[in-house]
Amino acid sequence: MNDLTPTREQRSAALEGMGCKRKRVEDIRFTQGKGNYVDDVKLPGMLHGDFVRSPHPHARVKKIDDSEALKVPGVLAVITAETLKTVNLAWMPTLAGDVQMVLADGKVLFQNQEVAFVVATDRYAADDGINKVIVEYEPLPPLVDPFKSMDADAPVLREDLVGKTTGAHGPRKHHNHIFEWTVGDKELTDAAFKKAEVTIKEMISYHRTHPSPLETCQCVCSFDKIKGELTIYGTFQAPHVIRTVVSLIAKLPEQKIHVIAPDIGGGFGNKVGAYPGYICAAVASIVTGKPVKWVEDRIENLTATSFARDYHMTTEIAATKDGKVTGLRVHVLADHGAFDACADPSKWPAGFFNIVTGSYDFPTAHLAVDGVYTNKAPGGVAYRCSFRVTEAAYCIERAMDILAQKLNMDPAELRLKNFIKPEQFPYHSALGWEYDSGDYHTAMRKMMETTGYAALRKEQAEKRAAFKRGETREIMGLGVSFFTEIVGAGPSKNCDILGIAMFDSCEIRMHPTGAGIARMGTKSQGQGHETTWAQIIATEIGIPADNIMVEEGNTDTAPYGLGTYGSRSTPVAGAAIAMAARKIKAKAQMIAAYKLEVHEDDLEFDIDGFRVKGLPEKFMSMKDICWAAYNSVPPGMEPGLEAVSYYDPPNMTYPFGAYLCVMDIDVDTGVYKVRRFYALDDCGTRINPMIIEGQVHGGLTEAFAIAMGQEIRYDEVGNVVTGSFMDFFMPTAVETPHWETDFTVTPSPHHPIGAKGVGESPNVGGVPAFSNAVNDAFSFLGATHIQMPHDYWRNWKAAKDLGAVA
Amino acid sequence: MIPGSFSYHRPASVADAVKLLSDLGDDARPLAGGHSLVPMMKLRLATPAHLVDLHGIATLKGIRRDGSNLVIGAMTTQHELLASDDIAQSMPILHEAALLIADPQVRYRGTIGGNVANGDPGNDMPALMMTAGATYRLEGAGGARDVAAADFYQGAYFTALEPGEILTAVSIPVPAAGHGYAYEKLKRKVGDYATAAAAVVLTMSGGKVATCSIGLTNVHETPLLATDAAKAVIGTSLDAATLKKAAAAAEAIMAPAADARGPVEYRKHVGGIMVTRALQRAAAKAK
Known part of the structure; x- marks a missing residue:
């Protein structure tokens, strides 16, 4: 050893692993305006869609007249619930087991509800078009106060549910009732209150608010008629789930659906579910044979997209x-x-x-x-x-x-x-x-x-x-x-989305020069995954975080995962990363043992490589192991150094x-x-x-x-x-x-x-x-x-x- | 949030602009900073077929002295007002109020002419201009005329501007040396219109109010001059009872709308408090 030999502290610091205040690598592009968001996606011949929305909170839709709209230069199509019914998509399932109108089907149930989708050659023509669609409404009494929803004389909101006494979560008590969910021991609790020395009771309201990410919800859908493939660029917190849902409701084979979530400007839960805009853009692309972009504006996001x-x-x-x-x-x-x-x-x-x-x-x-x-x-x-x-x-x-x-x-x-x-x-x-x-x-x-x-x-x-x-x-x-x-x-024993267990995943592939790529089922919307995921790998396998590229959001390349929301990425995908890294490390140890001519058990991991116990000078760095993994593996071992882990959390x-x-x-x-x-x-x-x-x-x-x-x-x-x-x-x-x-x-x-x-x-x-x-x-x-x-x-x-x- | 189509014109002189506006008639709107008009166009609440952009008219910009008046060209931005030493020294209330308008980005673009000419009761400058006794220069096909700010506002978005006329300059008498001033604005956040705001310009003599003028923002469909409130404080040392009387006199002429800033009762109540606070701060500043 001489003065130039890095100390253990220096070697550890060089990794920028866990515990390091590593600067966010994604910020280099974000702070220079070089991010790539959905609205940056511009495909040849791309059309634009925009919604006609209801001015009424509750009304019957008597008639939709699109004749003047279709005369507007640039307007190509006006899609209504009747159009969607031809492909059985006038309604869509929600993640909560309910169904939701994609476009008003006979009735509107909230102000700014989607009524018709105008498709045009540019965003301006689409807006000109929506102003020319004439909708005839018959206003109905609105129900605003939830405390009056279950009054005997409350108006019937959901005519599609009339006569249905059971919903996705059990019995319904009233025509405006969705579910009742109870947990805990009622008798024991009532007894505790009966003998309590002191009790308090208060109606505590948590008012309606909105996640309001700075980037609103948006997508570009492109259907290739020849291949029968649908590509969707979208602001999705859970791209794999979107692909599966699209496959199930549009009856398209899952391998023919490509969902790509590029950079996302904030999600906060707003971008987990599916919205009418996605369905309409997809249908419009199928109908017109052209890519169709839908970008909601701030008013639409605040007033119609999930609160x-x-x-x-x-x-x-x-x-x-x-x-x-x-x-x-x-x-x-x-x-x-x-x-x-x-x-x-x-x-x-x-x-x-x-x-x-x-x-x-x-x-x-x-x-x-x-x-x-x-x-x-x-x-x-x-x-x-x-x-x-x-x-x-x-x-x-x-x-x-x-x-x-x-x-x-x-x-x-x-x-x-x-x-x-x-x-x-x-x-x-x-x-x-x-x-x-x-x-x-x-x-x-x-x-x-x-x-x-x-x-x-x-x-x-x-x-x-x-x-x-x-x-x-x-x-x-x-x-x-x-x-x-x-x-x-969450643990598969109690968590799933539409039957898909809520595991998450990581795939790590190391390259010969000691660099690598990690792909995840999660999707950052600003959380800094490209930075932190590399840090976990850095500490686990001793390769500098700077040498690990993190990629998320493309369902063709990323392993299946349930996405990023509910603070689940680190608890679930973070665990998958560590487990995949440990598989890499286990194989690396076998390779190091072979190269250092000792038994695996005689090696110990030391920051950025393996060392022979008791012989500190006998050391092989992970960087060198990566090289060896591609050209001099032990006899009988497959070359290469990659691993995948699907992690089902125990709790x-x-x-x-x-x-x-x-x-x-x-x-x-x-x-x-x-x-x-x-x-x-x-x-x-x-x-x-x-x-x-x-x-x-x-x-x-x-x-x-x-x-x-x-x-x-x-x-x-x-x-x-x-x-x-x-x-x-x-x-x-x-x-x-x-x-x-x-x-x-x-x-x-x-x-x-x-x-x-x-x-x-x-x-x-x-x-x-x-x-x-x-x-x-x-x-x-x-x-x-x-x-x-x-x-x-x-x-x-x-x-x-x-x-x-x- | 997408505007309809329109034609864009960029005249180089007031005469050209006036001619365009009179030729094009009701379908044309002059464009200054655009902070009121463009959002209305995006919502298609305004659908002008022609926009006459005034940015190409050099004579509409700048701040100069004309005898005992400060004359500010209509296309002078809020940012330029803030950068003017003359205004900071001789008309500091204008500086103080301009700092309370929205944020730096808006102030780089927003103009004094647009702010006072639009007739939006939420704008800050109109009440200030009334308080300061300003006059507006209006130019149209029939020539130029001067209208006092106090006579200019007729209703929400309704002003003394005749079709085809442009507001070209604001002329403000420089207040007496040693005057006290304050603009008290209650708002929910940066960029918001006032829940209520009060402008005060006064002079003191021997510990008592000698002259006083009070303006009110966003508590009525037009900006207001609170003349009774101002009268109530003349000759007083702004003791608690006088302040109470002045606030009550001001509240008596307020008729704000109930909105997300609060119910009518609240907006009037805080309007009175803004008057009280502005009077106290102005008096403390007077020499």
Whole structure:
């Protein structure tokens, strides 16, 4: 060895493996405007489609007259439900077991519903065309309030379901009822409430909002009549699932469908399911023989493409006088709009809402969810959320604060008293989950110490006294949130989409020079997979991350996987990567043993190669092993160095975190200021701390938006009034608070590298932190629960209702 | 979100622009920064057959002094207003308000003429111009005329502009040295129109308000001059009772629409608070 020999630290650092704050490799193209998005796809002879949409929330379609539209220069075709019926595609299945109109079939059920699809030689002509299609409607009474959906005299929305007393998830109680889903022990829970010393009950609503990715949903469909092949470029979070669904509903052989998801500008759950635009573009391509592009605009995305949340959760907690919880009872009224277009694993009509016991040791719990139809856009999808976990976390975290208030206990103390203890893991929850690992007390105490929680409470008490003396018009709130997420869908024993088990996959192929390519069944929409997946491989097999190219999104080349949503990529595909890498490593060890002339068992892996135990100078680098794999393998061994792994996770992963929001509110205007926001996340093993931090920043910003104003709102007659970023709150850098991030590390015991998901945690934990801060600020004036969103005027109204403003 | 087809014209002089507008009639619209018109065209709520782009007319740009007035060409952008030392020093409320208009990208393109001529009650500059006692120069086939900002606004998007006329310049009397000023704007986020906003220009003498002018943005179908509120503070030291009276007088003339910014009651309430805060801040700044 001489001075130029790299140290172990240098060799390890050169890999840029797990734990390294590696810069995102995809940003080189994104920051220079060189990404390749669906709207960048331009095929020869490509046509453009655009929708005629309904101005009515509920109406009968009497007549569609396309004669004037067809006279518009450039307009080639107008597709209606009647056209689609000729190929049996007027309706399509949803991932939730419902069916959805592709184009209005006799009726429209929500404002801006797709009525006709105009195909033209350019985008302008298509828009000229939609303005010339004359649709005759007969308005029907709209049903807007989900609490009135099951009234005896409620209008019948879904005429296709008349007489059907059973839906995809069991019996239907009413013509506007979709499903009832119950979990837990009702008798035991009722008994716990009967003998409870203290109970609370509150109807906690999580309003309708929208994932609103900056890139809207879009596709280019190209049907080759000669080959009988359909190529679809689309903004798909789950391209393989799309291919299978297209194959099943269009009756095309799966090998003749090529689904390509290029760069995607944000998904957040909006791009998991299928939308009428995809079907119409595909049919239009088949009809015209030309490629057809469909790109929705912002108004269409916000008002017609799947929304999120809209859960109305009547929540009860039973507890002892000294603050030990003894039971939880929740009833949810779920507003799905006109069609149940949730994108949950198929057997879970309310997703994983049964994580609603949260981080607390509830001895018993019972949950019932009723899904209903209204005249609103269909959904709801999991907006940066593992299937209704955001709703569940909001429900329990708000309810715990309400209980703390009733008991006159500090909300942090109440949580510490009821947390699942470290020695209880793996923990079986009353509603059926097995939590893999956690150390909640440590995380909570770290949050309290780092933020100076006790001092903040003292300051709050002083400010409240000053407010009461009339010395200030500002009130201060502390929002505590402690969430447990459930991510990594999922084990085949309980998770599938339309019957396809929710595994994920990785294929690694090493090249002779020590470089390689890894292909995945997942699809990044901004998560940075090209960066982090290479880091896992780098650490596992000792090849620098820079030498590994990561490729996703092309169903012809990538191994089958279920895609990226629900924070499942790291828990499922991340595991597949490690397992595939370990297969590579195992073969590499055999090759190294042969070349170093020792037995395999005499070798140990050392950062970037194999070393003979006890003989440090006898070493073969992985780079050299890659070369040998192609030209001097042991006798009897096949040449080459590649592996594929399909990973069926044994369990979900359960990331958690402790958040604190410090907020000041001017009661006269309702204007709030987030003075401080601290987020401690525990996502197990940390692959790239910088990407985790970025994910936390993004998720917190969305949580801030949702809690403080972001909503899809309908007026009382069913007009959607939040159709643009003027009224749909999308915070800019100016409004966004400063984020303080922190972490603890409690690895998942069942995951090959101990990692859990993180992308959604900040959205899940952030919303209750903001909402609890607002509620905490007003609590000393007598408030128990103020519904979200907490925008300025609603804060002022809360103050006014509490008598704090004249 | 795709506009219909239109013809594009780019005249080089005001005379040419005026001629085009009068020849083309109702089907033509002048185009300044386009921040109001182009989105309306994308929604096909506006479908002009002809756009007369004013960017080619050099004389419509620039800021100059004319005696005791500041004259600003209609095609001067918000960004150029912000870059002007003369405005920052002699008319600082204009600088302060321009900074509250949308974001830098919008301000690079948006013009003072477009902002005041469109008649959108959400725009910030009209109330400011009324407060400052500005006049607008309007030029049409029949020649040029000057109209006081206070007489210009007739209803939402309805102004004193006659068909074929173009607003070519804004003339603002430079306020007295040592005046106090403030533009208080409550908005939900960057780029939003005001939930309510108030402009105040005043002078103080011996600790009491000597002169005062108050303008209101987005609390009525037109910008408003709150003359009663301004009268209520003259001769006072802006004590709590006076501020309350002024806010009430201002609220009495407000008639905002209920929208996502809040119900009518809230928008009037915060309108009053904007008046109070603007008066207090302006008084503190006066010398």
